[in-house]
Amino acid sequence: MNVIDWLVLLGTILGIVGYGTWRTRHTDNLNTYLKGNRSTKWGTIGLSVMATQASTITYLSLPGVASENGIAFIQNYFGLPLALIVVCAVFLPIYRKLGVYTAYEYLGQRFDQKTRLLGAGLFVLQRGLQAGITIYAPAIILATVLGWRLDLTIICTGLLAIVYTVTGGSAAVNLTQKWQMAVIFGGMVTAFVVLVTKLPSDALHIAGAMGKLQAVDFTPDPKLRYTVWTGILGGFFLSLSYFGTDQSQVQRYIGGARLREGRLGLMFNAVLKIPMQFFIVILGALLFVFYQLQPNTPVLFNQVQWQQQAAGPQGATFRAIEEKHAALHADKQAKIRAWVAAHDSGDTKAEATARAALTAAQKASLTVRNEARDTLQAADPAAKKTKDSDYVFISFILTQLPHGVIGLLLAVMFSSALSSKAGELNALGTTSTIDLWRHFRPLAAHDEARNVRVAKWLTALWGLFAIGFALFVSFAENLIEALNIVASIFYPALLGVFVVAFFLKHVQGSAVFWAAIAAQIVVLAIFFFGKAYPAWEIGYLWLNPIGCAACVLFSLGLQVLLGDRTEKNI
Amino acid sequence: MTMRPPPEEPEDSAPPDVPFFRTWGGVYWFTFAVFVAVVGALTLFTRAFA
Numbered sequence: 001m002n003v004i005d006w007l008v009l010l011g012t013i014l015g016i017v018g019y020g021t022w023r024t025r026h027t028d029n030l031n032t033y034l035k036g037n038r039s040t041k042w043g044t045i046g047l048s049v050m051a052t053q054a055s056t057i058t059y060l061s062l063p064g065v066a067s068e069n070g071i072a073f074i075q076n077y078f079g080l081p082l083a084l085i086v087v088c089a090v091f092l093p094i095y096r097k098l099g100v101y102t103a104y105e106y107l108g109q110r111f112d113q114k115t116r117l118l119g120a121g122l123f124v125l126q127r128g129l130q131a132g133i134t135i136y137a138p139a140i141i142l143a144t145v146l147g148w149r150l151d152l153t154i155i156c157t158g159l160l161a162i163v164y165t166v167t168g169g170s171a172a173v174n175l176t177q178k179w180q181m182a183v184i185f186g187g188m189v190t191a192f193v194v195l196v197t198k199l200p201s202d203a204l205h206i207a208g209a210m211g212k213l214q215a216v217d218f219t220p221d222p223k224l225r226y227t228v229w230t231g232i233l234g235g236f237f238l239s240l241s242y243f244g245t246d247q248s249q250v251q252r253y254i255g256g257a258r259l260r261e262g263r264l265g266l267m268f269n270a271v272l273k274i275p276m277q278f279f280i281v282i283l284g285a286l287l288f289v290f291y292q293l294q295p296n297t298p299v300l301f302n303q304v305q306w307q308q309q310a311a312g313p314q315g316a317t318f319r320a321i322e323e324k325h326a327a328l329h330a331d332k333q334a335k336i337r338a339w340v341a342a343h344d345s346g347d348t349k350a351e352a353t354a355r356a357a358l359t360a361a362q363k364a365s366l367t368v369r370n371e372a373r374d375t376l377q378a379a380d381p382a383a384k385k386t387k388d389s390d391y392v393f394i395s396f397i398l399t400q401l402p403h404g405v406i407g408l409l410l411a412v413m414f415s416s417a418l419s420s421k422a423g424e425l426n427a428l429g430t431t432s433t434i435d436l437w438r439h440f441r442p443l444a445a446h447d448e449a450r451n452v453r454v455a456k457w458l459t460a461l462w463g464l465f466a467i468g469f470a471l472f473v474s475f476a477e478n479l480i481e482a483l484n485i486v487a488s489i490f491y492p493a494l495l496g497v498f499v500v501a502f503f504l505k506h507v508q509g510s511a512v513f514w515a516a517i518a519a520q521i522v523v524l525a526i527f528f529f530g531k532a533y534p535a536w537e538i539g540y541l542w543l544n545p546i547g548c549a550a551c552v553l554f555s556l557g558l559q560v561l562l563g564d565r566t567e568k569n570i
Numbered sequence: 571m572t573m574r575p576p577p578e579e580p581e582d583s584a585p586p587d588v589p590f591f592r593t594w595g596g597v598y599w600f601t602f603a604v605f606v607a608v609v610g611a612l613t614l615f616t617r618a619f620a
Contacts, residue, residue, distance in 0.1 A: 074612065078605075081602070082602070088594070089598065204619050207619070208618075211620070215612040259584070260586060260587055267601050270605070271604050
């Protein structure tokens with residue numbers, strides 16, 4: 001990075017943060033603070049929904065995942081458009097009609113206070129912990145590559161998000177997310193164009209021949225992680241729970257002047273999300289081809305930690321692996337050229353033979369890469385905190401893009417971190433105020449100024465908690481994976497509660513409350529059974545329809561058992 | 571002090587106010603059709619390159 005990159009990076013990030021803070025500095029109306037400006041249009045809502053969902057991992061890690069494993073991940077998004085149609089048609093009109101601030105407030109009106117607290121508690125628990133990881137995950141990668149201090153990167157990113165989220169609430173989040181998405185789109189398209197100019201015209205065919213372009217897979221096997229069926233069914237329930245019941249998303253679309261704005265903002269995402277993700281994974285597949293054709297492609301992209309160890313006492317082992325990889329890489333390049341010649345000749349038999357040789361060369365190369373990864377992790381346990389695929393795109397950015405554009409792409413990474421972080425803090429502050437603080441201070445609900453003050457304080461506290469947790473996570477390397485699992489298995493039962501609320505009008509609070517707890521136990525049992533007996537493990541997306549269905553069925557059963565007894569709020 | 575504005579006007583049945591669409595059902599069918607077209611395009615892409 002040089003001065004130009006620093007100017008672009010700091011100018012972009014601080015400019016957007018400063019603009020958002022200044023424009024919304026007088027936000028003292030509770031409705032505006034929690035739902036955003038009444039004049040917010042569908043385009044802003046649509047971008048805000050998109051920005052909240054896509055964190056830095058989407059832009060930093062997903063290209064690397066596609067580079068390593070191909071573009072099949074795109075199928076995870078197949079259920080999203082269908083889920084958004086349901087949210088538009090069923091969830092959103094009810095939230096708007098009741099004038100609620102949070103999704104869990106609706107549960108209180110539909111069922112009782114204990115069900116509301118259950119929903120709000122589950123959200124605060126999982127999102128509060130996730131908020132720390134939202135800062136930590138990109139910070140560790142950027143700090144490693146750029147040589148920055150991890151703790152300072154975490155603290156600075158977190159404080160920036162706190163400043164404008166506390167100042168302007170939802171109004172500031174919506175406003176800044178619009179500009180942050182403009183930076184993200186501009187930066188990603190620029191990187192894509194630069195990459196394409198460095199590739200031969202048959203790059204897509206090479207990627208396909210090397211198994212990276214299997215976008216859809218219709219195989220009906222529940223054990224496969226990415227298929228059309230898991231994507232549509234599992235992805236549908238996952239998206240329905242995320243967009244319909246997670247306050248960080250609900251808060252983005254319940255504002256606006258009319259119901260129309262929220263609906264069109266969601267339809268904007270329903271239409272554009274899969275193409276946008278396809279663009280990102282194709283970028284990854286093309287990055288793979290780029291590095292296949294480069295003469296000096298490193299054995300691992302996490303070169304900072306690799307070089308540190310290569311210069312240490314085990315240097316001979318590391319250099320031997322590098323030499324082995326270099327020889328295999330050269331052989332693979334020869335196989336690629338042979339396959340291209342066979343493909344261009346139109347000789348299908350020669351093409352099949354060349355493809356088989358190329359696949360074997362790729363497999364041999366992958367074996368050495370795995371050996372390199374294991375050797376690095378054995379020498380430096382800190383390398384376990386990230387995956388090598390996380391470093392593919394950032395390596396390309398830092399070594400292949402011109403100065404100025406490097407700063408722009410780093411601004412993309414920080415913009416996405418800030419936008420998703422701000423959405424989370426905003427939702428945590430709102431839920432803590434409306435569903436928790438007000439529950440214990442019901443009389444204070446009528447003092448609007450006090451509500452805004454409390455919402456600001458709670459937003460700031462959640463921000464500080466997230467920073468503290470991110471700093472703590474850096475010392476507990478296995479915690480991130482555990483938290484990601486916990487977050488994904490809390491959603492299904494919560495979605496079941498909302499499905500019962502919307503579609504089964506005769507079911508009452510106690511039935512759904514205990515059904516949700518029972519469904520959560522079922523989901524946990526299936527999950528841990530799969531971990532104990534891997535032969536019976538199912539793709540994690542399937543937990544969403546199973547958990548939701550269990551909650552609905554248990555609710556119906558318990559309602560029959562409990563009858564129509566009068567529900568009492570706790 | 572007032573706490574929150576009154577609930578929204580009954581807007582669920584209001585037309586979408588989008589060119590070429592008279593109802594929200596039409597908007598949803600269009601979105602679904604785009605989804606089917608995108609999955610179809612990805613299937614063709616897979617057949618062409620994978």
